[in-house]
Amino acid sequence: MSKAAIAEMFARFQAANPNPETELEYASPYQLLVAVVLSAQATDKGVNIATRKLFAEAPTPEAMITLGEAGVTEHIKTIGLFRNKAKNVVALSYLLLERHGGEVPADRDALTALPGVGRKTANVVLNTIFRQPTMAVDTHIFRLANRTGLAAGKNVDAVEAALLRRVPKPYLLDAHHWLILHGRYVCTARKPACDRCLVRDLCNSRDKTDLPPPGSPDHV
Incomplete structure (x- = not known):
C-alpha cells in the first residue's frame, strides 16, 4: 500500500470515528491493566461480563490480593485460561504494590516485568492510559495489516515495527484502536465485509468478498 493510500486510509478512519476507544470496561489504570491481561485468548465482551463483578469487589491491587486467587478464579472462570490468569492477576497486584506503590508504571520494561504482561x-496500557504512540498488534491487526498491504510481516513484532514506520504521525496515537475495531467488525477473518468497508478501494487484498468472479470483465 502506498504512502498516499495509507494516509487516506487513516483520514477516513478518523473522519468516521474521531475518538476511538477500547471496548474493555475499566475505571482506573489498574483495572485496564487487569482487563487486558484477562483478554488474552478471550473476547472483550466476555472479559467485561466477568470484570463488572470482579472490579466491584476488588477495584484496587489491595482488594485483589485480599480477594485472593480462589476468589479471582470464581469471577473469571468463564474466560479461557482462567486459572493461570487468576494467578497472574494476584501476583501482578503484589508487585505493583511492592515496586510501584500500587500505581501502574508508564514504562514498557516495568510493565512487562509483571506476571502475565x-x-x-x-502497549495497550501505554497507549490507552498514558497516550503514548504505541502499536499493540493482536490477531485482528496482524491479519488486517498483512491482508490489506498496510504493513506486511511474518510475526507480530515485524508488523508492529512496520506499522510504526508506515502510519503517518498525525494518526499514530489512535491507529491501534482504529485498526482493532476495523479488524474486529469489518475486516474479519473468515468473511471480511468488503461491501461496507471504508477503505475497500485502497486495500490491496485480491480476495475481496464483493468482487465479481475471476474471469469476469468486471473483476479487478
Whole structure:
C-alpha cells in the first residue's frame, strides 16, 4: 500500500470515528491493566461480563490480593485460561504494590516485568492510559495489516515495527484502536465485509468478498 493510500486510509478512519476507544470496561489504570491481561485468548465482551463483578469487589491491587486467587478464579472462570490468569492477576497486584506503590508504571520494561504482561498488553496500557504512540498488534491487526498491504510481516513484532514506520504521525496515537475495531467488525477473518468497508478501494487484498468472479470483465 502506498504512502498516499495509507494516509487516506487513516483520514477516513478518523473522519468516521474521531475518538476511538477500547471496548474493555475499566475505571482506573489498574483495572485496564487487569482487563487486558484477562483478554488474552478471550473476547472483550466476555472479559467485561466477568470484570463488572470482579472490579466491584476488588477495584484496587489491595482488594485483589485480599480477594485472593480462589476468589479471582470464581469471577473469571468463564474466560479461557482462567486459572493461570487468576494467578497472574494476584501476583501482578503484589508487585505493583511492592515496586510501584500500587500505581501502574508508564514504562514498557516495568510493565512487562509483571506476571502475565507481555509486550502487547504493555502497549495497550501505554497507549490507552498514558497516550503514548504505541502499536499493540493482536490477531485482528496482524491479519488486517498483512491482508490489506498496510504493513506486511511474518510475526507480530515485524508488523508492529512496520506499522510504526508506515502510519503517518498525525494518526499514530489512535491507529491501534482504529485498526482493532476495523479488524474486529469489518475486516474479519473468515468473511471480511468488503461491501461496507471504508477503505475497500485502497486495500490491496485480491480476495475481496464483493468482487465479481475471476474471469469476469468486471473483476479487478
